[in-house]
Amino acid sequence: MTPGPKNLITDVPGLLVGNAQDDALKSGTTVLTSDSPFMASVHVMGGAPGTRETDLLAADKSVDRVDALVLSGGSAFGLDACAGVSDALYARRRGFPVGRAVVPIVPGAILFDLLNGGDKDWDDNPYRVLGRRAFETASDQFDLGSSGAGTGALTAMHKGGLGSASLVLDNGVTVGALVAANPLGSVTTPGDRHFWAAPFEIDREFGGWGTDPATGLGRQVISRKAQVMHPAEPDKTNTTIAIVATDAALTKSQCQRVAVAAHDGISRAIVPAHTPGDGDLVFGVSTGAREIRSTGPDLGMIGHAASICLARAIARAVYLAAPAEGDLLPCWSQQDGAATTDTGPV
Template sequence: MIPGPRNLITDVPGLIVGNAQDGALKSGTTVLTAAEPFVTSVHIMGGAPGTRETELLAPDKTVTHVDAISLSGGSAFGLDACSGVSDALRQLGRGFPVGDVVVPIVPGAILFDLLNGGDKTWDVNPYRALGRAAFESASDKFELGTAGAGTGALTAMHKGGLGSASLVLDNGVTVGALVAVNPLGSVTTPGDRHFWAAPFEVDDEFGGFGPDPSAGLGYPTVSRKAQVMQPANPDKANTTIAIVATDAALTKPQCQRLAVAAHDGIARAIVPAHTPGDGDLVFGVSTGARVITSDAEPGVIGHAASLCLARAIARAVFLATPAAGDLLPCWSGVHDKS
């Protein structure tokens, strides 16, 4: 397995991603879409998710394909980004056919970034416009770090961000991950230098510092996020939301299993993960371009998705950039990337 040419989820042929953000708001939206609807399911392991249309993605529900997926900041307000995407899709005549009308299917998930120092005194919810702008900017190339849904994200110790990574399997199947990283936990080991995901790094994509040589890791440390958010309760201001995708032809139940397997990547890259105050969620996507040739293949694809997601989480933090009014430092401001 090697990364695709971009090391982005858009290495999966047909998928495109768009970002839109507002620097003053310190928030934004990221949208994944394609020219044709794609099979999608979801698995939620966090205790505090914020979602739209995720019930529809259960394997026993009628609709199998969706037109786009939105990841957004803004907590519950950010779910309106899906409406902006739906507006754009409706104008294009895209959606689920019902009689002589079509209804765009746009699931979404949000992270909490309302206490990150940005200006949240809007009169009109800004996320509908951000969702549409993200959809309309979608391309096979997009920014990582402080961009899109990761613009205002915070981890326990550093700025969070938007991350992505890919792998091409030996049989030619491509797997990719896209993630907005805003967890209660830390993406780095104590001392901030080493990433929990270091054992899975490819080609020094997040610094090449390797695993932390210390033992006894994983015990609770003082969270910078908790300190700067006082007196607010930081246990309720988190979430890591992700999409994993492949061009292998998976069914809707297999896409759910893909999402389940990918959660291992969150647990490998964030400590602690899946807490009651995180809304950790993974969408599983298949474009269906490559036929599955063996019963073992979905398991290999799920493992690859977990590796991509772990790497994407570390890349999100590694690539975050500073901005005026930040509450937490960037990883690059604490440790030189070189």
């Protein structure tokens, strides 16, 4: 397996991603869409999810394809981004046909970034506008780090962000991941330099520092975020939300199995993960362009690749986060010795 040419989820042919953010708000929205509806399902492993229309993605529900998926900041307010995307789709007469009516299908998930230092004193909910703007700018190229839904994200120790990664399997199937990382846990080991996801890094895509040589890791859970945001209730300000996608032709239930497997990527990249205070959620997507065996090794390998892509995407989100005025936490790149060269860390 090797990364696709862009090392983005849009290496899956046909998928497009758009970002919109408000830097004063310190929040934003990311939309994944395509020129035609795609198969989707979802799996939730966090204890505090915030979602829209995810019940529709269960295998026994009648609608099996969606027009777009939304990842957004803003907590419950951010779910309004889905309405903005629906407005844009409706203007194009895209959606689920019911007689003469057309109903866009736009599930979404949110993360909590309301206490990150941005100006949240709005009169009108800004997320509907951000959702529509993100959809209308969707393309196969998009920014990572402090962009879109990752604009105001924070991990335990550093700014979080938006990340993506891809792999092309030996059989030609492409798998990609897109994530907004705002977890309760840390993305780096104690000392802040080494990423938990380091064993899965490819071509120094998040600095090339390698694995932490220390042993006995994970027994201490320290959080700068808890200290500066909500010391009394640190489990109320989190969540990692993600999409994994493939061009392999999968059923809705198979998309869910890939989403389940992809959660391993969260636990490989974030410690601790899937806590009661995280709303950790993964959407699984298939564009259906490439036929595979319906069960067995192909499906299992797609899930495995999705987990690796998601772990790498989480590390890339933090690695690429950029400093901004009013930040509560430092970026990974701001610490001493974080700079790298073409030949490795310096």
